[in-house]
Amino acid sequence: MKQRRAVVSVIGKDQVGIIAKVTNILADNSINILDISQTILQDFFTMMMLVDVTGKENLEQLQQQLDELSEEMGLKINIQLEEIFQAMHRI
Structure with missing residues (x-):
């Protein structure tokens, strides 16, 4: 089975947790993080993760959990399949 990967992006005001x-949401869904990059510019937080979603047919439930966290923490969190992400960001 070919590995299926997705990109998770998190943007917002820096805060603890x-x-x-x-x-924790990813771990609860048995999703492994393959690569992670995060940076803070003054108090602006950004994080990008490449995750393994092999075997996950539908990412809607995961996006819903991330949306709930977004609302709770005042962040913007998205998950996108890698091939869609690459197609959208091709020059």
């Missing part, structure tokens, strides 16, 4: 809460 962002990484912990996002990665």
Whole structure:
């Protein structure tokens, strides 16, 4: 089975617990993080993760959980299949 990957992006005001809460949702859904990059510019937080979603037919339930966290913490969190992400960001 070919590995299926997705990109998770998190943007918002820096605060305690962002990484912990996002990665807990991923762990609860048995999703492995393949790569992670995060940076803070003044108090603006950004994080990109490449995750393995092999075997996950539908990402809607996961996006719903991330949306709930977004609302709770005042963040913007998205998950997109890698091929869609690459197609949207091709020059």
